[in-house]
Amino acid sequence: MKVAIVTGGSSGIGQSAAIQIAKRGVGVILTYGANRQGGLDAVAAIEKEGATAVALPLDVGRSGDFPAFRDSVVDVLRDTWQRDTFDYLVNNAGFGQSSLFEDTTEELFDQLMRVLLKGPYFLTQRLLPLMTDGGAIVNTTSNSASLASGLEPGYSAYATMKGGLIVLTRYMAREFSKRGIRVNAVAPGPTATRISGNAFERFPEVIPPIVAKTALGRVGESDDIGMVIAGLLSEESRWITAQNIDVDGGYNL
Template identity: 40%
Template sequence: MTNQVALITGASRGLGRSIAVHLAKHGVGIIGTYLSASKEADALTREIEALGGKVEMIALDVRDTATFPTFAATVAEKLKTKFGAERFDFLVNNAGHGIHAPLSDVTEEQFDSLIDAHLRGPVFLTQKLLPLIADGGRILNVSSALVRVTIAGYGIYAATKAAMQTITKFMAVELGARQIRVNAIAPGAIATDFGGGVVRDDENVNAYVAGTIALGRVGQPDDVGGAVAAILSDGMGWANGTTFDISGGQAI
């Protein structure tokens, strides 16, 4: 993967951070986005630079599509000045947030926020960045095992992720002429700050969820970061238009 560049949304924390570090360890330059976690973004920059890698962190709210043209122009400029490149190779649509909201209580504001972050944002950000993605590049959309595993209160979130899994197939077909491979991943329960960090921080929840996973534990961010590095590698070059379940065998 040497001399390649990845753009990862939501790279400052959780899964995005692990993905960035794993790719950097394979020699991939990193353009990462963050929403408000500037300290975490700075820490990631220092870690990747300590590995000898190149990294550029850029603030972006993936819910705000009006900012995408300016963001794309910034990416183009950073590619030239920081990485000596005209195009980047990997786009990882990872940024997002979880909202626990049963159908009886969910508000239109919550609904819109989930749609904007997990569906509208990734679709139109990908559209704006397509001219900057190298032919033969790869796009990876981050979905969720909640498309498959039903937990009350996460229905709207899961619905947006199901939509992204469907769109992943269409992206693969429509971008095939450019040899751009498009896949998705569906992580299971991971010990991050998702949902307020309940899986990570609540011992009872952690133990309960671990009991539903064949490997007997909840996932760690590096379980996903390592998997993404493998999926984006040339060795997985014939995988296209599919969703990889990365859950340790949750609720199978």
């Protein structure tokens, strides 16, 4: 059985991706930060599908914890799947916070950098020796970093990190290609998740303007993104690499 690691799998896009991946017969190691119950709920949903999953704690903003996380992954692979390698990695964990350029503090800038760019960089570096040749990686970026559709005031720092992750995706694809490992990214548009402290629930008035800007006429749902992530990992996408794919329903089209 193939095995995937999905960071930020306790809610939203990450939880959807973990479930969609598991529906394709892949075992899943998913991570959670503060939302332990969400991680357990995701495991329960995957087990309900007849698949196998394990939830592990991980703060992607604390790269010093990555060696211990790697050791936990080794233990879980051995104990649960009798393997010493895994096949797929989804770098999804993150957070969003808007702040106009003139209001952005160094503290917020550094926090976004640690979680959204440094975290995926060094977590992938730490886990790469455990990945099988011919595997696949998907990074979750954002259409806020897309010159074509996503530029909105208040996201200069967030989008800068996501833009860096888009560039990193291409470099990973180039360097990992010698092992047959494909690397792609998905760039969600506005999506109804827990990001930014459940902003869509707290501020429902922002939804109609977003819908008006979206060609397909609604706000994105987690499964809209999760299914694409699962598809990019699959054999059907075996000839796709180094791509950043907007998954936004035609936002600002």
